Amino acid sequence: MTTASPTVQSALETMTKADRQLRKRNARARRWSAIYLGACIFALIGLILLFGTVLNNMFGVVVKTYAVPPSQLSPNQALENLSEAELGAILSDYFSKQNRGIQRARVLVRDNLLGKNIDPARLSGEPISSLFAGRDYPPEVAELKFSELTVPQLIQLLESSISQSQLYQMVVKDVLQPRIPQSWTLLEGIFNWNRIETEAQAKYPGEAIMWHSWFSWAFVSSELTSDPSTTGLRMAIVGTVYILILTVLISIPLGIGAAIYLEEYAKHSRFTALLETVIRNLAGVPSIIYGMLGLALFVRALGDDAGITNGRVFGITDTNGRTILSASLTMSLLILPVIIINSQEAIRAVPASLREASYGIGATRWQTVWRTVLPAGLPGILTGVILSLARAVGETAPLLVVGGLTFLTVDPNSIFSKFSVIPIQIFSWTSEPNPQFKNVAAAAIITLLGILLTLNAAAIILRQRYSKKLRGA
Amino acid sequence: MQSKAVMSEIKRTAASEMVRQRNETTGLYRHPRLREDLIRIILIACASISILTTIGIVAVLLTESSRFFTRLAFTDTNRSLVERIEAEATLIQITLEGENLPVGSIIKVGEEDLLIEAAPQPGSFQVKRGVEGTTAEAHPEGAAVGLARPVTLGEFLTGTRWQPEIGHFGILPLVNSTLLTSFLAMLVAGPIGLAVAIYLSEYASARVRSVIKPILEVLAGIPTVVYGYFALTFMTTLLRAIFNRGDIELVGTYNMASAGLVMGLMIVPTISSISEDALSAVPRSLREASYGLGATRLETVVRVLLPAALSGILAAFILGISRAVGETMIVAIAAGAGPVRNLTLNPLEAGETMTGHIARISTGDVSFGSLQYNSIFAIGLTLFVITLLLNLGSNWVRRRFREVYA
Numbered sequence: 001m002t003t004a005s006p007t008v009q010s011a012l013e014t015m016t017k018a019d020r021q022l023r024k025r026n027a028r029a030r031r032w033s034a035i036y037l038g039a040c041i042f043a044l045i046g047l048i049l050l051f052g053t054v055l056n057n058m059f060g061v062v063v064k065t066y067a068v069p070p071s072q073l074s075p076n077q078a079l080e081n082l083s084e085a086e087l088g089a090i091l092s093d094y095f096s097k098q099n100r101g102i103q104r105a106r107v108l109v110r111d112n113l114l115g116k117n118i119d120p121a122r123l124s125g126e127p128i129s130s131l132f133a134g135r136d137y138p139p140e141v142a143e144l145k146f147s148e149l150t151v152p153q154l155i156q157l158l159e160s161s162i163s164q165s166q167l168y169q170m171v172v173k174d175v176l177q178p179r180i181p182q183s184w185t186l187l188e189g190i191f192n193w194n195r196i197e198t199e200a201q202a203k204y205p206g207e208a209i210m211w212h213s214w215f216s217w218a219f220v221s222s223e224l225t226s227d228p229s230t231t232g233l234r235m236a237i238v239g240t241v242y243i244l245i246l247t248v249l250i251s252i253p254l255g256i257g258a259a260i261y262l263e264e265y266a267k268h269s270r271f272t273a274l275l276e277t278v279i280r281n282l283a284g285v286p287s288i289i290y291g292m293l294g295l296a297l298f299v300r301a302l303g304d305d306a307g308i309t310n311g312r313v314f315g316i317t318d319t320n321g322r323t324i325l326s327a328s329l330t331m332s333l334l335i336l337p338v339i340i341i342n343s344q345e346a347i348r349a350v351p352a353s354l355r356e357a358s359y360g361i362g363a364t365r366w367q368t369v370w371r372t373v374l375p376a377g378l379p380g381i382l383t384g385v386i387l388s389l390a391r392a393v394g395e396t397a398p399l400l401v402v403g404g405l406t407f408l409t410v411d412p413n414s415i416f417s418k419f420s421v422i423p424i425q426i427f428s429w430t431s432e433p434n435p436q437f438k439n440v441a442a443a444a445i446i447t448l449l450g451i452l453l454t455l456n457a458a459a460i461i462l463r464q465r466y467s468k469k470l471r472g473a
Numbered sequence: 474m475q476s477k478a479v480m481s482e483i484k485r486t487a488a489s490e491m492v493r494q495r496n497e498t499t500g501l502y503r504h505p506r507l508r509e510d511l512i513r514i515i516l517i518a519c520a521s522i523s524i525l526t527t528i529g530i531v532a533v534l535l536t537e538s539s540r541f542f543t544r545l546a547f548t549d550t551n552r553s554l555v556e557r558i559e560a561e562a563t564l565i566q567i568t569l570e571g572e573n574l575p576v577g578s579i580i581k582v583g584e585e586d587l588l589i590e591a592a593p594q595p596g597s598f599q600v601k602r603g604v605e606g607t608t609a610e611a612h613p614e615g616a617a618v619g620l621a622r623p624v625t626l627g628e629f630l631t632g633t634r635w636q637p638e639i640g641h642f643g644i645l646p647l648v649n650s651t652l653l654t655s656f657l658a659m660l661v662a663g664p665i666g667l668a669v670a671i672y673l674s675e676y677a678s679a680r681v682r683s684v685i686k687p688i689l690e691v692l693a694g695i696p697t698v699v700y701g702y703f704a705l706t707f708m709t710t711l712l713r714a715i716f717n718r719g720d721i722e723l724v725g726t727y728n729m730a731s732a733g734l735v736m737g738l739m740i741v742p743t744i745s746s747i748s749e750d751a752l753s754a755v756p757r758s759l760r761e762a763s764y765g766l767g768a769t770r771l772e773t774v775v776r777v778l779l780p781a782a783l784s785g786i787l788a789a790f791i792l793g794i795s796r797a798v799g800e801t802m803i804v805a806i807a808a809g810a811g812p813v814r815n816l817t818l819n820p821l822e823a824g825e826t827m828t829g830h831i832a833r834i835s836t837g838d839v840s841f842g843s844l845q846y847n848s849i850f851a852i853g854l855t856l857f858v859i860t861l862l863l864n865l866g867s868n869w870v871r872r873r874f875r876e877v878y879a
Contacts, residue, residue, distance in 0.1 A: 029769035033676055039668030040677075040685050046738040047688055050695070053707040257519030265516060279523045284792070284864040285857065286799025288828050289530060291835070292853045296533040300841050333526050340523070366512045394696025397801035397828070401835040423698045423802075430702050430806055438706055445699050452694065 054449075057442035061189035061196055062212040063204050067177035068094070079176075080168050084159050087167040092155040094175045105154045106146070108170065113161055128157075136160040173230075180229035183212070183436050215443035224408055224420075228436035233444055235408045239324065239419040240393060240451070242412055246328035247335065247392055252385055254332070255339030256374075259381075262340070263347040264369050283337040291401030294330030299402055302326075311416030322403025325415040330402050334395065335388045342384025343377075350376045379462050386459040390452050396423035422448045534857055537850030542626060544847060547581045547619035547640055550574065554582065554616045560602070560609045567618055569596045579604060579621035582612050586621070629851060633816055635830070637848045644855060649816050650824030654733040654804055655797035657820055661737025662793055666744025667786065671774055673745065674752040693742035701806030704735035709807060716821060723821050727809030730820040736803050744793045751785020752778055784874035788867040795863035799856065801828040827856050 070079050073090050082090075095101035110118065114131065122131070128149075129142040138156050141149060149157070158167065172178065181204065184196050189211065200209045222232030258279075266272040303309040303321020309329070310321045350373050358368040374381075405420045406428035412419050422444055429441035551571035558565050565587075567574070574580060580587050580600075586607045591599040602609035624642045632643015669689070673682060708731035709724070716723040724730070755778050763773040779786070809823025810833045817824065825833070831849045839846045 025769050025772070029771035032771045032774075033672075036668045036672035036676055039665045040672055040688075042665055043669060043685075043692060043738070043741055044688055046741075047692055049707060050699070050703045050738075053703055054699070057706065254519045254522055257516050258523065261513075261516035261520040265513060266520075275520055275523060278527050280868075281861065281864055282523055282526060284795060284860065285530065286801070286828065286860055288799065288801045288831055289534075289853055289857050289860075292831070292850060293526070293530050293533050295835065296537060296850070297529060304841070333522075336526070337523065340520075364509055366509055390694065394694075394698070396696065396698045397805075397832055400832055403835075406836070423696055426698050426702060427802065427806065430698075430705060438702075441702055445702060448696060448699070452696070456694065 054442045054445050056186045057439050058214050058446055059186045059189075060212060060214070060439060061184040061193075061209055062180045063182050063200050063207050063209050064212075065179050065181060065204060065207050067179075068175055070176060073171075073175065079171065080165075082168075084164045084167055087164065087171055088155045088159040090171055090175060091158070091167070092152045095151045095155070102151050102154075104174065105151050106149075108174065109154050109157055110146075112166075112170075113157065132157070178229065179227070180212070180436060183439055213443075214439040215446045219440075219443050220447060223411075224425075226407075228432075228434060228440050231440060233422065233425060233447055235411055236420045236422045236425040236444075237447070238411050239404075239408075240421045242324050242415070242417075243328050243331060243399075243419065243421060244389060244393060246324065246415060247331045248385075248389065250328060251332035251336050251339055255336050255385070256343050256381060258336075258340045259343035259347055260369055260373075263344055264365065264373060279337045279340055283341065286397075287334055287395055288397040288401060290330055290334040291398030293333065294326060294398060294402040298326035298329045309416075311414075314416070316414075316416050319416050319418060320403075322405075322418060323416045324412055324419045327399050327402050327404065327419055327421075328415070330398050331392050331395065334398055335392050338388040338391065339385055342388065343381045346377045346380030346384060347373060349380060379465060383459045383462045386455055386462070390455040390459075393451055393455065394423055394448065396421075396427055399424060400427070422451075530857065534850055534854040537847055538854045541844075541847035541851040542624055542629070544624070544844065547621055549639065550580075550618050550620045552618045554612055554614055554618065555596070557612065557614045558582075559611050563600055563602060564593075565598055565600055567596055567598060574598065574618075574620060581619040581621065582616050583610065585610055585612070637845055642848070644827070644852060646816055647825060647827045647830055647852065648855070649818075650729060650804075650808065651798055651826040651828070653818065653820055653824065654729050654736060654808060654826060655794055657730060657733025658736035658740055658797040658800075659790070659794055661734055662740035662744050662797075663790060665737070666741045666789070666793070667748055669741065669745040670748035670752055670786075671778075674749050675770065675774055675778070689742040689745060692738065693746075695739075697739065697800060697802040698806070700735050700739050701732075701803040704731045704803055704807035708735050712821070725809075725821075725823055727807060727823040728821050729804075729808045729824045732804045732806075732808035733820060735807070736797055736800055739800070739803070740793045740796055743796055744789045747789035747792065748782070748786045751782040751789070754785065755781045784871050787874070788871040791863050791867035791870060795860045795867070798863065799828065799860050801832050804829040805832040827852050831856075 073079060074082055074086070091105075095105040098104065110123065113135075114123070123146050125145070127143050127145055128137055131146060137160055138153070141153050141157070144153075158170070182200070184192075188196065196209060200207065219232050220237065221234055222230065224233075224235050225231045262272065262275060266275070298309050299321035303323070303326055307313045309326045310316070310319050310323055311325075354372050354376055355368055358372040363371070399421055404424040405418055406424060408418060408420050426441050426444045426448065429437040429444065432438075552568045552574070555566035555568055574589060574592070576589050576592055578589055580589060584607060585602070586604045588601040588604045589598050590601055593599060619640075629642050629644055631645065632641060633645050634641035634643050635646050669685070673685060677685065705726075709726060709728065712728065712731055713724045759777055759781060760773055763777045768776065804826045805828070808826060808829055810825055810829065831852055834845055834849050839849075
């Protein structure tokens with residue numbers, strides 16, 4: 001074995017040292033790349049947990065109790081398969097036995113056939129033949145007045161006018177009166193079924209426990225109540241749609257107009273620079289500040305003082321300034337900067353050659369904008385508009401400040417109505433102490449996310465069509 | 474000379490007449506620019522709405538807050554009526570102990586404001602009834618007497634209690650909760666957002682990008698009220714399971730930690746997308762030079778890319794803080810409501826932020842012109858100034874420290 005000369009020895013040592021160092025550096029690089037990937041996975045896990053929490057609360061196990069068990073009403077056949085006559089018999093039988101049953105039957109007939117707002121004088125004065133003019137009613141009650149009808153006659157009126165499924169809904173709502181006194185989440189149901197069973201048996205002996213989806217057509221379509229097992233989202237959905245449409249009508253012309261001015265008309269002046277700065281800063285103002293602007297300006301000054309946003313100048317007197325119109329105006333100001341910035345980008349993307357061609361054949365500036373720039377930029381503009389509307393649909397804080405209600409008894413029916421929107425309902429249900437409202441809130445979240453998904457899908461489809469068209473051109 | 478001038482005048486008139494006639498026959502002249510000008514004016518009006526909105530926000534916040542600072546607040550004096558007074562009585566007896574009631578000051582009994590005109594004897598006061606727009610009414614024996622005083626700016630900015638109902642107007646507890654939740658949020662969103670940005674810009678293949686990008690977009694698109702629900706139902710439950718052992722309850726139903734952490738998740742997309750833009754803007758040549766010297770990918774990122782993109786990353790962080798400070802629904806749902814009496818730095822306690830307080834007060838039907846109505850505008854002004862400074866700072870940092878590569 002020969003010993004290497006000292007120079008070779010030290011060179012070798014340096015090499016191994018460098019090699020070791022390199023390996024260390026590489027190991028460190030790999031470790032950190034794993035950490036960077038980990039951050040992305042963290043975001044993914046966050047998203048999964050978020051959706052998981054919502055779904056876990058939306059599906060679950062419930063105990064359902066009935067005022068009258070369904071098996072008692074119809075021992076041999078499922079209730080929803082009964083004929084109209086049989087369902088009617090159940091209703092009239094139930095109301096005849098009940099204390100004050102005839103009043104409840106009258107309210108049922110009035111609300112479903114004549115409308116809640118019918119003039120009481122008409123109701124008590126006119127005979128059935130004139131109240132129900134042009135509709136079906138049994139001939140023997142034609143000359144009677146509404147208050148003279150017996151329970152079976154009232155139910156007959158119902159039977160002759162509404163469908164079997166509506167009758168079935170009435171039986172469920174008025175006779176069965178299902179209540180959900182306790183609920184468990186999806187995961188509890190999967191992993192702890194036995195514990196749930198014993199707990200339910202101890203507390204609610206004889207009552208069935210079952211899987212239940214809190215999100216259902218009934219939930220989306222029924223009115224708000226204070227009971228989590230019967231409450232619904234209809235009023236909030238109507239409010240959201242109203243505000244969305246009105247916001248579109250107000251903010252799109254203003255936003256696109258501003259974008260056209262900035263891109264096609266404005267020269268580089270101090271005014272333009274100020275505009276650009278202001279718009280960018282407005283986009284960063286917290287949304288709740290817009291709510292306060294709306295509260296002071298639209299609700300108070302233009303509403304309660306001037307009588308415009310509460311409809312007083314239009315002859316409506318029963319509302320204050322906290323109306324759908326005020327909310328929509330506030331929302332429009334909120335999303336205006338976003339719409340302007342997005343539209344500017346879309347207009348900027350229209351090739352300059354198109355404009356030059358238009359000017360070249362003698363078109364004026366507006367003719368160029370209206371006939372050339374806007375049609376070419378429209379898909380891009382619409383994509384931006386839809387995305388900013390999606391933002392508006394989910395906004396809660398400004399509408400809370402402007403006076404969105406957490407409880408409504410009637411559907412909004414004009415732009416001067418009081419309102420609630422889906423996010424405000426989610427907020428109010430989340431804040432309820434009763435744990436079942438968490439399930440209801442989860443169902444409302446699914447509805448909201450569904451609307452957002454639809455809007456975003458529309459934006460994506462528009463974008464894809466647009467890029468295809470550009471490629472084809 | 475003169476005839477020459479006359480001649481040129483005649484020529485000019487004739488020429489302009491010819492042009493006019495030609496234009497009329499060809500139709501060129503008849504194009505009025507009125508419509509174009511009108512449209513231009515309408516478009517300018519559309520664009521000016523943004524300026525009006527800004528002016529509106531500032532004007533509303535300033536006027537309503539100035540009302541807050543000029544109106545009277547009442548503090549408890551620990552003194553009360555010795556005997557029942559009727560609506561007409563002008564000489565009233567008030568118990569002796571408690572705060573001094575100088576002549577000329579306004580006191581409050583029940584809903585009525587009274588002006589002290591003279592104090593003939595200790596405990597006996599000559600008053601003018603029903604001042605400041607209130608109506609004189611009878612008050613029972615033992616009714617509490619409050620002393621009026623204006624709310625000062627110093628008290629507003631340095632006071633450590635916020636309870637407008639009983640005369641405490643210090644914004645510090647609200648600011649404290651806001652900063653604490655925002656700090657927690659940035660503790661999550663800062664490192665994670667930056668790491669995601671680095672991964673997306675330097676490591677990820679096109680396929681991985683096409684998975685991660687949509688995730689971030691979905692995170693950015695989820696309404697904040699849904700994050701609030703998530704904070705209350707998931708994060709709070711998790712924190713309680715971790716920190717509460719047996720009977721010791723460290724974490725309540727409402728705590729700033731769950732709100733802050735979830736807010737962090739919400740802000741990750743903001744930080745990652747702006748930081749990624751900054752990283753991608755660093756020229757390729759810098760990367761290649763670094764790799765050419767034998768640097769590993771990590772060394773290139775840490776020693777070359779991060780310093781080069783620093784301005785953009787800082788701007789992203791400042792913008793993230795601004796979003797956290799202005800965020801409302803998460804803190805309104807999960808951080809806790811109700812007056813905070815002490816300044817706490819413990820994130821496991823409940824705390825009401827500025828935005829959370831505004832949301833809570835305005836959910837109840839605030840009557841316009843009440844002290845509480847004015848007080849939320851003073852808070853709103855503070856919030857507006859903070860976020861405006863942060864946004865301007867973010868822009869300034871981006872411009873000031875931007876590395877320009879030719």
